Amino acid sequence: MRRNAALMFAVLALTALPACGSPDTPEAGGAPRVATLQSAAATPSAAASKKAERPRERLDMTPEEYEVLLEPYNKCMREQGFDPVDARKKAEVAVPGSEAEKKVEKANQICEPQFLPLPPWEKDPANPEARDFALDVVKCLKREGVEFVEVSEDGISIALGGDQNDSRSITLGMDRIPDCEREAAAKN
Numbered sequence: 001m002r003r004n005a006a007l008m009f010a011v012l013a014l015t016a017l018p019a020c021g022s023p024d025t026p027e028a029g030g031a032p033r034v035a036t037l038q039s040a041a042a043t044p045s046a047a048a049s050k051k052a053e054r055p056r057e058r059l060d061m062t063p064e065e066y067e068v069l070l071e072p073y074n075k076c077m078r079e080q081g082f083d084p085v086d087a088r089k090k091a092e093v094a095v096p097g098s099e100a101e102k103k104v105e106k107a108n109q110i111c112e113p114q115f116l117p118l119p120p121w122e123k124d125p126a127n128p129e130a131r132d133f134a135l136d137v138v139k140c141l142k143r144e145g146v147e148f149v150e151v152s153e154d155g156i157s158i159a160l161g162g163d164q165n166d167s168r169s170i171t172l173g174m175d176r177i178p179d180c181e182r183e184a185a186a187k188n
Contacts, residue, residue, distance in 0.1 A: 056118045059181050066117070073115035080107030122185055123156055130156040133184050140180035146173040 055069050077084050082104050095101060118124060122133045134151045137158055141149045148162030148169035160173035 054113075054115065054118050057120050059120045059122060059178075059185055069117050073111055073117070076111035076115050077107050080110055082107045122181070122188075125154070125156060129188065133188070134158060136184035136187060137177065137180045140183050141173055141176055144172070144176045144180065146176060149173055 055072070057066060057069060061069070074084050121127055122130065124130055127133075131151065134156050138149055138151055141158070146160065146169050148160065148164065148166045150159050150162075151157070152159045158173070158177065161167070161170040
């Protein structure tokens with residue numbers, strides 16, 4: 001008997017619940033007021049709608065790895081009528097204002113935003129900690145004996161040689177920068 005009473009109560013409760021709602025029902029012209037799980041209109045998947053990102057250089061990349069990373073950019077430039085690899089081999093320099101320079105600029109405007117590798121995150125102007133990274137690299141270089149070294153005006157690049165263009169600081173700094181960058185990156 002007890003089980004029948006509980007069952008009867010459950011049936012009455014389920015039939016009475018819709019009557020407890022407000023007059024805002026779809027039949028009354030209002031929006032339903034029942035808690036439901038709804039999702040926004042169908043959208044393309046994140047992978048399908050996400051724009052392809054430019055590749056990013058890493059601090060620990062070898063020159064060979066960077067060349068592989070650069071290949072899509074070089075391919076795009078070739079498709080636009082300029083071969084950067086060929087130009088480097090021939091040491092061609094576009095004279096300012098020349099047709100060659102205009103050709104390079106036009107190709108670069110198309111290819112750079114899509115394919116030119118972004119700098120390592122530690123050196124990216126978009127990284128709010130890039131200046132701290134540069135300061136850590138400078139501290140390391142000074143500990144390594146580089147006398148004339150500072151963070152450049154841009155706040156993220158390293159300037160070697162000072163006003164005197166000290167060749168020892170430039171040579172030693174160029175030699176020690178990779179190790180100091182790795183040390184600074186490991187610290188963070």
